[in-house]
Structures are given as C-alpha cells and as structure tokens.
Amino acid sequence: MDSLETKFSRTIEVQAQTGELATVRQFVEDTSREIVSDPEKVFDLKVAVSEACANAMEHAGSNSAMIQVTARAHEKRLTFVVSDTGYFRTPTLPRPGHQSRGLGLPLMVALMDEVLFSRLPAGGTTVCLSVLV
Numbered sequence: 001m002d003s004l005e006t007k008f009s010r011t012i013e014v015q016a017q018t019g020e021l022a023t024v025r026q027f028v029e030d031t032s033r034e035i036v037s038d039p040e041k042v043f044d045l046k047v048a049v050s051e052a053c054a055n056a057m058e059h060a061g062s063n064s065a066m067i068q069v070t071a072r073a074h075e076k077r078l079t080f081v082v083s084d085t086g087y088f089r090t091p092t093l094p095r096p097g098h099q100s101r102g103l104g105l106p107l108m109v110a111l112m113d114e115v116l117f118s119r120l121p122a123g124g125t126t127v128c129l130s131v132l133v
Contacts, residue, residue, distance in 0.1 A: 007035075007073040016057045016065040016084065024053050024069055028080060029069035031071040035078045036133050044111040045080065045131060051104040052082040052127040059125075077113075078131050085124040 012027050014020035028049045032042040049069065056067045068104040109115050114130040 007075070009070060009072045011068060011070040013068050014053075015063060016086070017063050018054065018057055020057075020067075021050055021053060024051050027069060028071070032078065033113050034074045035073045036131070041133075045078070045129070048108045048115075048129050049080045049082065051108050052080075052129060055104050056082055056084035056086060056125065056127075059084070065108050076132055078133050079128055079130040082127045082129070083120070083124060085120075085122075107124055 010027075010031055012023070014023055025046050028046045029042060032045050036042050036045070042116050053066045053067055053069065067104075068072055068083045070083075072079045072081070108127075108129060114128070116126075116128040118126045118128075120126060
C-alpha cells in the first residue's frame with residue numbers, strides 16, 4: 001500500500017449475509033465516484049469488492065459475524081480493505097472432471113491493479129483491492 005498521505009478513510013461494517021452486498025456496492029460506488037473519474041473503473045471496484053465480501057460472507061462462520069470494508073484514498077491510489085473473522089482456505093485447482101466453484105479470486109486479480117491477501121493472527125482474512133487513479 002502507498003506510504004503517501006491518506007486523503008480520506010471511510011469504513012462500514014455489515015453482517016456476513018448476502019443481503020448486505022447491495023449496501024457494500026453502494027458504499028463502493030459512492031466512495032469511488034469522489035476519486036475515480038472513469039465509470040468503468042468504478043464498476044470494476046464494485047465487482048471486485050463485492051466478490052471479496054461474498055467470499056468473506058461464505059467463510060465468516062455465521063450470519064451474525066461482521067465484515068468491515070474500509071476505503072482509503074491516497075494521492076494516486078484508491079484501496080478498499082475487506083476484513084472478516086472467518087477461516088481462510090488457500091484456493092486449489094479443481095480436480096479433472098470437477099467444475100470450479102467460483103471465479104471470484106481470478107476476477108479480483110483481473111480487475112484491480114493490486115490485490116493482497118493476509119491471514120490475521122487472531123483468525124480471519126484481510127483482502128486489499130487497489131486501483132491507480
């Protein structure tokens with residue numbers, strides 16, 4: 001992540017329920033539009049952050065768990081950080097004859113300029129999704 005001075009930082013917390021994805025997407029859109037002039041980049045951010053949240057919701061462990069989404073704007077970068085308390089499993093390739101469950105991780109990597117995953121010592125995962133602006 002940039003060591004440049006942060007222009008702003010905003011955070012929302014949502015329950016680990018798929019019904020909350022609309023709230024996350026609105027937060028990403030509202031925040032991104034303040035920094036990003038390209039509507040396609042705003043859409044890409046919405047998709048990537050939504051995918052990260054959907055993964056967090058799937059692995060959160062319960063519907064009462066919380067997911068935190070933080071937006072940080074720097075001079076030349078907008079980063080969304082998705083944090084959860086669930087269990088991170090390293091992605092594996094599907095076995096021959098079996099279909100992959102999802103394309104969320106490859107999609108995040110394809111849409112963002114930088115994607116970082118971290119396992120938290122106390123449990124949970126943090127996903128940082130950044131675009132250059």
